Amino acid sequence: MSHLAIIPLLLPLFTGIFLLLLREQRIYVKRTISGISSLALIAVAAKLLCTVSDGTITVYALSDWPAPFGIVLMADRLAALLVLTTSLLALFALIYAMGGTDRQGRQFHILFQLQLFGLNGAFLTGDLFNLFVFFEVLLLASYSLLLHGGGRKRVRSGLHFVVINVVGSSLFLFAAGTLYGVLGTLNMADLAVKVANVSPENIGLVKTAGLLLFVVFALKAALLPLYLWLPSAYSQTSAPAAALFAIMTKVGAYSILRVYTLIFGNEAGPLANLLDGWLLPMALTTIIIGSFGLLGSIRLRQQVAYLVVISAGTLLTSFSLNSVAGIAAGLYYLPHTTFATAALFLLADLIIKRREQMEDRLEAGFVITQQKLLGAIFFALAILASGLPPLSGFLGKFMVLRAALEHPAVPYIMLIVLTNGLLTVIAMARSGSLFFYEAHAVDRSTNTYTKQGPAEPLRVRELLPILSLLGLCIVMTFWAGPINNFSLEAASQLLDTPAYINAVLGQGAQ
Template sequence: MNHIAIIPLLLPLFTGICLLLLREQRHYVKRAIAGISSLAQIGVAFALLQQVSNGDILVYALSNWPAPFGITLVADRLAAFMVLTTALLAVFALMYAMRGTDRNGRQFHILFQLQLFGLNGAFLTGDLFNLFVFFEVLLLASYSLLLHGGGRKRIRSGLHFVVINVVGSALFLFGVGTLYGVLGTLNMADLALEVAKVPAADMGLVKAAALLLFVVFALKAALLPLYLWLPTAYSQTSAPAAALFAIMTKVGAYSILRVYTLIFGNQAGPLSSLLDPWLLPMALATIAIGSFGLLGSKRLRQQVAYLVVISAGTLLTGFSLESTTGIAAGLYYLPHTTFATAALFLLADLIVQRRGQMEDRLEAGYVITQQKFLGGVFFALAILAAGLPPLSGFLGKFMLLRAALDHAALPYIMGFVLTSSLLTIIALARSGSLIFFEANAVDKSTNTSVKQVEPEPLQTRELLPVFALLGLCILMTFKAGSINAYCLATAQQVLDTQAYISAVLGHGAQP
């Protein structure tokens, strides 16, 4: 067995344990350990990507128990792609937190590493029950990260987040238990074989369990009507936590792609294409409601949270096409929107610190220091988020629309995606104007002076995470050809379920 497949789990887990043992140490010690670990996770993720880039599927059987009887980790192109995206996002979110956010509680770095452990485990597991376990790990860590620093608004939004996700976890357990009771296995590759042989008497139970899992994954992905927890929670938490949470909705999207192509794909007989009547309409409706929420937002951080909702709908629109080009377009769009929204959360925090009591309210107010510079960065990130040419957001949406050319729902897909981009431009242009261009030293309505806020000048360590995430999106633009080629190969591998089943269960296994 190739041990590289388990290192993305062990590294954050052992780092979290080490930090727990050293929780009484000074902050610079914990920062050094967490920072070195996060940088090492990028190296491990690149090494894993290199291992699977030729099409190999790495299977790691814990304790050498063969599938489907033991715990199995599976690293293919898709899993490695998600692990790398998470590692890149995490290192810059952590870098921003080291400005002082991590001092608001002793357990920040421990929780951050456990969150990475849960995320990487969700991407690498080959078992539905262990997917549930890793969901719980990342959710428990996210509960605490969401509340990190305290405050009435944060606690109230955190309560909603906890309650809704606890209900989702209960539904997940019901769905997993039903599948195990009927099929006798929870290994994903083995489920792909067993679902095709379900007798007619059990078909209703299996279908109900599959749709129950879809409800859970749609909740994690923030699809309409299960998105309501996200805008308040993401806009009230700390900036580093919100930046890291930009990948959490992608866990739900990943689970939908993995489960409903592998287990309920074309080989599933009567249960194949189970989500066809649901996924595309829900994804397009999510784009619409996210766009209206973006327009109606009264705070900048709430706007960024609605951008996460829109990105979830756009991403799952690509996955719902069930074609190689559609899935590849979604995969290219996934890291772009993750990095762009994370950078906007961090930038919004810098703006809040310079507006005094105005915070992030979308109202003309104080003149802030280095206003032109911050406005320029906001303008660049707004172009990214809206999908204007020539950056990666435009390329991702262009690939998506091109993949939909032969789809029966092309007019709806094109209408929703393009209209959403237009509304995003309008909303962000209005926000930028109110924050950066309508702030004057003199209030013309009353002809009185407006107090100018004078915080400390911007420092390199504040701006570096924002520019690094922006740079990753620009790099995706220049490397679009090679990244798209990888995404196409990944989509082909995802749709070739026989390769996955053979790698996990042996070459004799046939769907």
């Protein structure tokens, strides 16, 4: 039995524990350990992706207890893709944090590694209860990271964040308890078998539990009307934490995709396609509301937070098509939007450091240092976020719209997605104009000349993560063909429910 599937969990977990023992050490020691661990995690994730790229479903039974009696980890193309996306994002967020953010609290690197443990665990688990456990790890680590550095606004946003997510956790427990009480299992493969053969008198209970799970996952994914916690939380936290949080809504989207194709998918008998009629309208409405929030934002970080909301709606619109082409389009769009929004959060922090008291308010201010370079990066990221050609944002949205051509709701999908693209262009153009084009060297209140903003130099440690994330999106543009082919294979494998069940239950952990 290969141990490769559990290493993405053990590596950040043991790193976090080791850092906890060294919490009194100098920051350079912590940075070195955390950085080496993040690099190793990328190597492991890449190896895992190569291992499953031929269609192999890697099943790991902890303590060698066969499913459904023991805890099972499962890695297929979809899970491996998300683990690699998380690992790449984490490395660049960590490099940026080493510029000084990690000095604001002794526990930053510990919490960062525990966050990775929770993220990778959520993507790799094959058990519904352990999905709940990893959600809780995510909640605790993300709440602490959100408050890292302190401040009244962060505490207030963090309070809203934790209260809403605790309610979601309670609903998760109710749903999982109901499923276990009725079906006697929480292993996802075994649930798929039991749900398909559920007795008529228990259909109502199982359906209720399934819809409760959807509420929890929709909360994590920031779907309307459960997105209200996100703009405030993401716009108030530190830039590296916000960049890492760009993948957190994808955990909710992944959970919806996994659970409602496997357990409540086409093979689920009377409970087949449980979310038909629910997911697509909610996803499209999320795009609409997110677009209004984007236009109404008064700060750049708030704008980027609404871009995360919009991306969640677009991603789940693609998944709701319930077709190989639709899911594949979403799998291409997912890493693109994760890298692009993370880079924007980091860029916003660089802009804030140079505008002093004006911070990231959408108002014309003084000329800032390195304005041309920062403006060029902003322009490229705005193109990515808006979905303009020729970069990966355009390709991702084009794939989504092409996959929707056969869907009955294609007029609504086309109208909303394309209109959102136009509104995003308007919003980002306004922000770029205020920050870079209309910036002035004369204080208009006193009509006196002033020099540029604070001479804050651009350090490699700050600029490298942003350019690297931008570079990943450019790589996705040039390698769109191979990545799309992989996404199509991952989508086909995801919809092949019997193959998943046979891998987990029929072959155990072999």
